[in-house]
Amino acid sequence: MSKGVLVDLTKCVGCGSCTVACKLYNGNAWDETTPTLGDKAKLTGKNWTVVHHKEVKDSNGQPVWRFVKQQCLHCKEPACVSACFAKAFQKTEAGPVIYYPHLCVGCRYCMVACPFNVPKYEWEKAFPLVTKCMMCSDKVEKGEAPACVSVCPADVFKFGEREELLKEAKAIIAKDAKYVKHIYGEEEVGGTDWIYISDVPFDQLGFKTNVTKRSLPSYTASFMHATPFVGITWGVILTGLYHYTKRRNQVSKENNKNIKA
Amino acid sequence: MQNQADKEKERQVTRRGFLKMMGGIGLTGITATIAGCSTDPAGGKGWMPQQYQVASSFPVQVKGRIPIDPTNPSITRDDKKCVLCGQCVEVCQRVQTVYGYYELPIKDDITCVNCGQCTLWCPTAAITERDDIDKVVQALEDKSIHVVVQTAPATRVGLGEEFGMAPGSFVEGKQVAALKKLGFDAVFDTNFSADLTIFEEGTELIKRVTGALDEPLPQFTSCSPGWVKFCEYYYPDLLHHMSTCKSPQQMLGALVKTYYAKEKGISPDKIFSVSIMPCTAKKFEAARPEMNSAGKHAGKPELRDVDVVLTTRELARLIKSKGIDLTSLKDEKYDTLMGESTSAGLIFGATGGVMEAAIRSAYFLITKQEPPEALLNLTPIRGLQGCKEATVNIPGVGDVKVAVVHGLSNARPILEAVRKGDAPYHFIEFMCCPGGCISGGGQPRTSLPPSDEVRQARINSIYNADAHIYAKRKSHENKEVLALYEKFLESPNSHIAHELLHTHYEDRSKHLTVKKNA
Ligand code: SF4
Ligand code: SF4
Ligand code: SF4
Ligand code: SF4
Ligand code: SF4
Numbered sequence: 021m022s023k024g025v026l027v028d029l030t031k032c033v034g035c036g037s038c039t040v041a042c043k044l045y046n047g048n049a050w051d052e053t054t055p056t057l058g059d060k061a062k063l064t065g066k067n068w069t070v071v072h073h074k075e076v077k078d079s080n081g082q083p084v085w086r087f088v089k090q091q092c093l094h095c096k097e098p099a100c101v102s103a104c105f106a107k108a109f110q111k112t113e114a115g116p117v118i119y120y121p122h123l124c125v126g127c128r129y130c131m132v133a134c135p136f137n138v139p140k141y142e143w144e145k146a147f148p149l150v151t152k153c154m155m156c157s158d159k160v161e162k163g164e165a166p167a168c169v170s171v172c173p174a175d176v177f178k179f180g181e182r183e184e185l186l187k188e189a190k191a192i193i194a195k196d197a198k199y200v201k202h203i204y205g206e207e208e209v210g211g212t213d214w215i216y217i218s219d220v221p222f223d224q225l226g227f228k229t230n231v232t233k234r235s236l237p238s239y240t241a242s243f244m245h246a247t248p249f250v251g252i253t254w255g256v257i258l259t260g261l262y263h264y265t266k267r268r269n270q271v272s273k274e275n276n277k278n279i280k281a
Numbered sequence: 282m283q284n285q286a287d288k289e290k291e292r293q294v295t296r297r298g299f300l301k302m303m304g305g306i307g308l309t310g311i312t313a314t315i316a317g318c319s320t321d322p323a324g325g326k327g328w329m330p331q332q333y334q335v336a337s338s339f340p341v342q343v344k345g346r347i348p349i350d351p352t353n354p355s356i357t358r359d360d361k362k363c364v365l366c367g368q369c370v371e372v373c374q375r376v377q378t379v380y381g382y383y384e385l386p387i388k389d390d391i392t393c394v395n396c397g398q399c400t401l402w403c404p405t406a407a408i409t410e411r412d413d414i415d416k417v418v419q420a421l422e423d424k425s426i427h428v429v430v431q432t433a434p435a436t437r438v439g440l441g442e443e444f445g446m447a448p449g450s451f452v453e454g455k456q457v458a459a460l461k462k463l464g465f466d467a468v469f470d471t472n473f474s475a476d477l478t479i480f481e482e483g484t485e486l487i488k489r490v491t492g493a494l495d496e497p498l499p500q501f502t503s504c505s506p507g508w509v510k511f512c513e514y515y516y517p518d519l520l521h522h523m524s525t526c527k528s529p530q531q532m533l534g535a536l537v538k539t540y541y542a543k544e545k546g547i548s549p550d551k552i553f554s555v556s557i558m559p560c561t562a563k564k565f566e567a568a569r570p571e572m573n574s575a576g577k578h579a580g581k582p583e584l585r586d587v588d589v590v591l592t593t594r595e596l597a598r599l600i601k602s603k604g605i606d607l608t609s610l611k612d613e614k615y616d617t618l619m620g621e622s623t624s625a626g627l628i629f630g631a632t633g634g635v636m637e638a639a640i641r642s643a644y645f646l647i648t649k650q651e652p653p654e655a656l657l658n659l660t661p662i663r664g665l666q667g668c669k670e671a672t673v674n675i676p677g678v679g680d681v682k683v684a685v686v687h688g689l690s691n692a693r694p695i696l697e698a699v700r701k702g703d704a705p706y707h708f709i710e711f712m713c714c715p716g717g718c719i720s721g722g723g724q725p726r727t728s729l730p731p732s733d734e735v736r737q738a739r740i741n742s743i744y745n746a747d748a749h750i751y752a753k754r755k756s757h758e759n760k761e762v763l764a765l766y767e768k769f770l771e772s773p774n775s776h777i778a779h780e781l782l783h784t785h786y787e788d789r790s791k792h793l794t795v796k797k798n799a
Contacts, residue, residue: 030386035348040363044343050361057360058351075389083389173345173370174385198386219386 022096022115023160024182024213025169026189027089029225030198031176034071034087038168038176042069042091045156045167063090065142068153069168076224079198086218088225089176091153091168092117092138093205093212095235102237103133108150115182115213116155124149135209135231155213182213189217210235342366347373347380347399348391354568355395355411355561355722362407369399369408372730376715377689382515383793390792392514394689396507396713397561397592397722401731410561410592410723414599417589420553421464428553429541430465431533431619432456434472434630435559435718436593438742442725443597444607449738451746454612459600460557461613467541470615471556472622474533475629477765478504479642479756481782482526484773486639486708487647490678496521499684499699499706502635504528506566507713507722509786511689515795516696517788522709525783529629530556530563531572533619534586535781538575540769544618549579554588557596559630559721562713564590574781592723621761624751631740632687632717633662633669636710640673640683642757648676657754663744665716665733667691670706682706688715719743 039056042048051066061070069091078084098117101109108124111117119139130150131139142148156166164170165179178185186206193199198219205215208231216222223229344367349358373380376398383392400408420428441450460468482502488494503509503524512520527535534556538549556563566572567587576584591599600607614620625641628634637659644652661671662685669685684706686692692711698704714721716736727735747754756762770778 033348033385033387034391035346036360037345037365040346040360040365041343044365078386085387085389085391171343171345171365173347173367173380 021181021183022113022213023155023180024094024115024185024215025155025166026178026180026185027214027216028176028178028192029086029088029216029218029220031174032071032087032089033174034073034085035173036071037171037173038089039067039069039071041167041171042153045159046154061090063138063140063152065140065144065148065151068092068151072226074220074225076220078220084220086220086225088227089168090226091214092155093136093208093214094153094155095209096211096213097209097235097237099133099135099209099236100130100139103129105129112157112161114157114160116157116160118154118157119150119152121149126150133236135236136228182215185215189215193217207233209233345370347393349408350391350393353391353393353395353411355564356393356397356400356408357411358408360407362405364405364407366404368402368404368729372398372402375690377511377713378693379511379514379689382796384796388792388794390789392793394507394510394514394713395562395565395722396689398714400561400722401720401724401726402729404729406726410595411564412595413564413589413591414595414602417555417591417599420555420588425551426553427466427545427547427551428464428555429467429469429537430460430555430557431469431471431474431530431537432460432557433530433559433563433718434475434627434634434743435721435724435739436557436596438630438719438739439559439593439724440597440607442727443594443601446608447738448727448735449740449742451742451750452607453746454614455607455610456557456596457615458610458613459596459605459607462605462610463599463603465555467616469533469537469541469619470622470626471529471533472626472629473615473619473759473761474529474536475504475626475635475638476623476756476759476762477532477782478526478529478629478635479625479638480762480766480773481532481778482524483639483643483646485524485526486643488774490707498522499704499709500524502708502710502712503784504629504635505562505711505713505718506560507562508689508692508711510562510565510789511692511713512696512711513787513789514793515790516700517790519696519699520786520788522699523786525779525785527572527782527784528563528566529626530558530590531566531586531784532782534567534572535574535578536619536765538584538586539578539781540765541618542575542579543769549575549584550581554586556587556590557593558590559593559718559724560590560714561592561722563723564592566590571784578780594723594725597725617761619761619765621759622751623753623756623759624747625754625756626759627751628743628747630718631663631743632665632712633659633685633710634717634743635712636662636671636683636685636708638756639708640681641755643681644673644675645755645757647678652755658748662710664740665736668695681708683708683710685710687712687717689713716740 036057048066051064054062054064056067056070058073061072072088074086094117101111106123106125108120109130139150139152169177169179189203199217200221203215204222205212343365347369420426437453437456438449441452457468486500489496489498489500501522503526534554537554538552542549567590572586573582575586576582625638641652662669668691671683673681675681682705719739720736
């Protein structure tokens with residue numbers, strides 16, 4: 021059974037507490053150029069989660085503001101994981117899709133594979149890594165809610181067993197007419213551990229609604245896994261290996277970082 | 282050659298490693314990073330909350346914070362300083378009853394009355410006033426612009442604290458001296474227009490009581506813009522009770538670009554009007570679209586009555602940035618025309634003060650006799666108790682019942698009573714901030730949460746000046762106000778007085794869903 025988070029977008033007031041909590045917990049620096057909150061918010065190597073501001077119309081045609089928290093959706097069958105031949109991305113039993121920097125070779129296939137454009141590359145660094153929300157896996161392993169989830173003053177989130185949350189979400193949208201009859205993440209790409217409910221159609225809130233309901237690895241497994249060995253030239257492989265070795269050295273220098281073998 | 286980003290990373294890693302070592306954890310593996318000596322000079326790179334240095338520690342007491350609209354004209358937040366302590370929610374929800382008093386989903390607004398109390402509670406000063414100092418500096422440097430400034434009653438008992446003086450230090454004369462040194466062309470006193478407010482608002486009250494004005498009782502005071510916006514959001518059905526008088530800031534603003542401009546022979550568009558306020562909501566008030574009466578009067582509606590509002594804290598920063606030491610300045614006097622004030626105007630700065638000032642003059646206006654000594658020290662409505670009442674017998678009218686509330690959580694019960702028709706009052710004074718303007722959201726920060734001791738010290742200073750420093754204690758004795766009526770406004774509530782000194786309100790309830798049983 022995997023853990024999940026139910027996000028009720030109707031309750032978000034756009035305070036950004038969740039984005040601050042993510043920075044505090046993960047020790048991510050503030051991105052001087054890209055905000056975590058508002059119209060210009062964007063996921064970056066430093067911003068693992070952001071809250072977008074959307075001016076939309078509600079069901080009565082009235083102009084309303086909605087805020088949308090974005091982070092990795094922790095797909096049940098993650099494309100990023102299956103794309104990563106180095107096993108730097110892994111799906112844990114508890115739910116989080118996590119990333120081991122020391123295994124990463126920097127090929128960035130995960131970035132291409134993710135249907136939600138979540139993993140980011142630390143372009144500005146000399147030894148860039150790929151980064152994304154880890155669902156605070158240390159906390160989740162202990163049965164605690166992720167940092168962002170635990171600070172929300174408006175009760176936007178519910179943390180628990182994904183299947184329970186799904187039932188709850190279904191009950192909420194069945195009972196309350198204001199919700200659109202769609203749970204985002206229930207079926208998208210085979211299901212995600214973070215699921216969303218809303219009173220404004222998801223496509224108007226910037227959600228990708230044209231994604232397949234089939235899990236992506238089921239398409240990519242055969243082809244992506246084979247890619248590095250079949251489909252690309254030796255030159256690319258050698259460059260990859262070069263980065264791989266360089267990274268290894270760098271990692272061993274920094275082994276005060278919390279890295280698992 | 283290492284590049285800059287790499288060095289930065291190394292530096293951060295080293296710091297974190299060191300802190301970990303201090304904590305006695307993660308000792309292994311530090312050598313490698315410390316060995317790579319940073320080539321940066323000593324010293325910090327800016328202020329950072331401690332949490333940032335200690336990865337993986339997540340204090341259990343972290344909480345959410347209030348939402349702030351990035352276009353909020355009064356307050357702003359530096360995310361880097363926020364430590365998620367939740368104090369802003371605490372004050373906004375419990376003291377001001379704003380956050381949490383509307384249903385979700387929100388509509389098209391982040392409900393905020395701009396009071397700035399959160400700036401006083403935020404322990405890291407992540408939330409501050411929106412800084413408008415540059416606009417004032419620019420105007421002061423432009424020799425073609427005539428820059429006029431007014432100072433609210435309460436700033437003179439707060440400003441000194443920013444310069445190390447004891448809470449409540451009375452720095453009226455030093456503040457004027459500092460403003461003159463900064464290069465303002467004229468320094469006026471908002472106390473003057475507070476006295477003027479008493480004429481206008483007192484006349485309105487008498488009209489309501491006698492039935493000459495078909496508006497309900499009790500009349501609500503309207504000088505606190507945070508309170509006004511609160512009423513517009515949560516009690517729009519009671520806006521008919523709100524006095525139509527503008528606040529003293531806006532009255533003086535409207536007069537600067539009409540009366541003063543005319544007397545001085547300066548074109549209103551050459552005047553830049555600044556006000557020094559203990560309040561962040563005044564920034565919002567000055568920006569309200571309808572606050573352009575002087576401009577409309579002059580056929581230039583784009584002119585604002587008040588161009589920029591600086592809080593007491595901003596003024597302190599401006600003074601310091603010019604290397605002026607407030608404490609050593611010799612007292613100076615306000616400029617004439619709109620610089621005279623009575624202590625009735627001064628006590629507007631403390632909870633109960635507007636009411637007391639009104640009663641002093643109402644008594645005179647109705648009976649044509651000076652009020653008895655007891656009315657000059659109306660102690661039942663002074664002090665920090667949340668809701669205060671008094672009954673004043675005015676010969677010819679009978680018992681006038683008044684109430685005074687400060688802090689918006691105290692306003693709700695009395696507003697509910699008015700709604701039900703259960704409030705026996707003629708006149709109610711509302712001030713948005715606990716203690717009144719002396720503890721407004723733009724005043725010097727004190728302890729966390731703000732202490733009643735400091736509030737009381739500032740209040741004492743105001744009433745001390747009322748009793749011992751000011752020569753006159755009744756608004757109707759203000760010679761410059763009388764001259765203003767004679768030369769320009771004709772009489773209280775006259776046509777032109779209405780045009781320049783009165784205003785209207787906006788039902789804001791369409792921007793939120795008010796919680797029913799909050
Ligand atoms: S959202 Fe993208 S990064 Fe996150 S688990 Fe799914 S595929 Fe991977
Ligand atoms: S789950 Fe953790 S890592 Fe992911 S956005 Fe929330 S705080 Fe950040
Ligand atoms: S903490 Fe909650 S209310 Fe605030 S922005 Fe995040 S999800 Fe929205
Ligand atoms: S200014 Fe006042 S109303 Fe606005 S957020 Fe701060 S405390 Fe709340
Ligand atoms: S009071 Fe200040 S530091 Fe605390 S949560 Fe609010 S903004 Fe953040």
